[in-house]
Amino acid sequence: MTPIFDLHCDLLSYITGIPDADPENSTEIGSSLVSLRDGNVKLQTMAIYVATGEGSTESGIEQSVAFLELLDNYDEYVQHIDEAEDWQDVLESDRTTIIAAVENASAFCEEDDDLDDGLAMFETMIENTGAMLYVSLTHNDENRFGGGNDAPGVGLKSDGQVLLEYLSGTNIAVDLSHTSDALARDIIECIDKFSLDVPIIVSHSNFRSVHDHERNLPDDVVKEVIARGGLIGMNFYREFLHESNPDALYDHILYGIKHGAGEHLAFGSDFFFSLGTDEDEDEDEQEDFFHEHRNSAQFPHILERLGGMISEEQLHRIAYANAYNFLQRLWG
Numbered sequence: 666m667t668p669i670f671d672l673h674c675d676l677l678s679y680i681t682g683i684p685d686a687d688p689e690n691s692t693e694i695g696s697s698l699v700s701l702r703d704g705n706v707k708l709q710t711m712a713i714y715v716a717t718g719e720g721s722t723e724s725g726i727e728q729s730v731a732f733l734e735l736l737d738n739y740d741e742y743v744q745h746i747d748e749a750e751d752w753q754d755v756l757e758s759d760r761t762t763i764i765a766a767v768e769n770a771s772a773f774c775e776e777d778d779d780l781d782d783g784l785a786m787f788e789t790m791i792e793n794t795g796a797m798l799y800v801s802l803t804h805n806d807e808n809r810f811g812g813g814n815d816a817p818g819v820g821l822k823s824d825g826q827v828l829l830e831y832l833s834g835t836n837i838a839v840d841l842s843h844t845s846d847a848l849a850r851d852i853i854e855c856i857d858k859f860s861l862d863v864p865i866i867v868s869h870s871n872f873r874s875v876h877d878h879e880r881n882l883p884d885d886v887v888k889e890v891i892a893r894g895g896l897i898g899m900n901f902y903r904e905f906l907h908e909s910n911p912d913a914l915y916d917h918i919l920y921g922i923k924h925g926a927g928e929h930l931a932f933g934s935d936f937f938f939s940l941g942t943d944e945d946e947d948e949d950e951q952e953d954f955f956h957e958h959r960n961s962a963q964f965p966h967i968l969e970r971l972g973g974m975i976s977e978e979q980l981h982r983i984a985y986a987n988a989y990n991f992l993q994r995l996w997g
Contacts, residue, residue, distance in 0.1 A: 667981065668707040668756050669964045670988035671696075672798075672898035673766070673842070673869035675937035677728040678714045680735075683938060689739065695901075695936030695960035698742040701761045704964035707985065708992075709743075709761050710798050710868065711735075712768040713790070714937075717776070717808040722786055725772030729793035732765050746796050752993055756985070765794035766868065768843065769804035770828060776809050780824055784831055796996065799866050801840040802828060803848065811852075812845035814879045821851035829855055829863055836995050838864040838895075841886065842933070845879075849886050853893075864995060865895040869933030871905050871917040880905050884924070891929050896991050897921065898933020899983075901958045905935075911955035914967070915974060918983065927979055931988045934961065 674696035680686045683693070690699045701709055713728040715721040736745050744760045755762045767773065773790055774783025791797050802825050803813035810828055812819025821829075829852065832839060841849045856863050867890055873881040882890075882897070890897055899917055900906070907913030921930045936954070952959075958967055964984075972980050 666705045666965055667968055668705055668985045669961075670708040670931060670985040670992075671706055671961070672710050672866070672896065672931055672933040672988065673712055673768075673900075673935050674709060674961075675712055675714050675768075675935070676709075676735075677711050677731050678724075679938045680731045681724065681727045688735065689742070694938050695934065695954060697960070698739055698761070700961040702742060703962035704960075706761050706961050706964065707756055707758065708764065708988070709961075710764050710766050710933075712766050712868075713772050713794075714768040714804070715772045716804060717769060717771040717806050719775065721769070721771040722773055722775055722778070722783075725767070725790065726786070726793075728772070729765065729790040732763070732794045735763065752989060756989070764796060764798045765790075766798045766840070767800040768840070768868075769808070770800060770802050770810050771804070771808050774809070774824075780827060784828075797837050798992075799838040799840040799868060800828070800832065801843045801868075802852075803845075804843050811848040813843050813848075814845060816845050817879070818847050819845055820847035821855055825852075826855055829861055830859065832863050833859075833861040836864075838866040838995070841865060841867045841882075841890070842870045842880075842898075846883055846886070853886075853889050864991075865890055865893050866991075867895065867897045867933075869898045869900040869935040871900050872920050875917050875920045876905065876907055876913060878905055887921075887924065887926065891925055894991070894994070895929060896931050896988060897926060897929055898931045901934045901936070901954055903953060903955050906955070911957040914958060915971060918971065919974065922975065922979065928982060928987055928990075930983045931985075932964075932983070934958075936960065 807816035810825035
């Protein structure tokens with residue numbers, strides 16, 4: 666079975682935010698540990714997600730501890746990247762290797778916090794989780810770092826520039842999934858202007874030319890991600906795919922290949938707490954995820970469908986090889 670590298674899920678916020686959450690075999694979230702195993706997901710990024718607001722740093726630290734607890738309490742399912750001897754071991758392990766990321770820098774620095782204290786909080790998170798794949802400056806709303814998807818026209822702020830400078834040379838990527846268009850363009854301009862060594866990733870976004878939604882990428886940003894050797898993780902959330910057509914997932918993938926992103930596409934499923942993982946296909950109409958890709962266990966079926974549309978080499982690139990190559994360049 667073809668291995669899968671997935672760039673984004675919200676299992677950590679589910680564990681910490683839902684009473685009596687069951688990370689092993691819940692039907693409330695598509696990235697349960699059993700689903701990851703059944704889908705042959707060999708690497709899963711676990712996002713530390715918070716909304717901007719009071720208490721966001723407390724939630725961020727709590728989720729970084731939950732990451733550790735996953736490793737301690739469910740070691741039959743997951744392993745840390747440090748446990749793998751090399752990247753080939755990640756591919757061949759019978760467990761899912763998990764990596765942390767930050768979805769919204771408000772997870773370590775609230776609006777009124779001293780920025781230096783916030784960066785120290787980020788260091789504490791990294792001590793808990795080990796290697797950190799990426800940081801998104803914002804979520805949907807505007808914060809001290811810049812504008813999110815729901816803040817059109819709000820670009821990079823001074824604290825956002827400081828954070829980018831801090832990330833330079835750390836081998837932690839900046840994620841553009843939740844930026845306003847203005848922030849995405851400002852981040853790219855800032856990296857160039859100050860010659861910052863900050864890789865770019867788009868962990869869970871699709872293409873706006875296929876489905877017109879502010880969470881999807883405009884073509885000019887797509888071109889910049891490609892030019893900089895970044896990754897674009899295809900998102901399964903139906904609002905970003907299509908209102909009624911589950912096969913739109915393949916339309917996004919084929920669009921990316923046609924427009925030069927074949928070596929940069931990956932999966933970023935974005936499974937979060939949702940009742941949309943129900944097994945009853947008849948109840949799919951109002952769910953957050955289409956029945957055809959409702960959880961990580963569906964990856965083999967997705968690849969089977971996709972395999973009839975693209976070459977085997979390209980299929981392997983999207984499934985894991987593009988992300989594998991990016992991580993090798995990032996961390997060796």
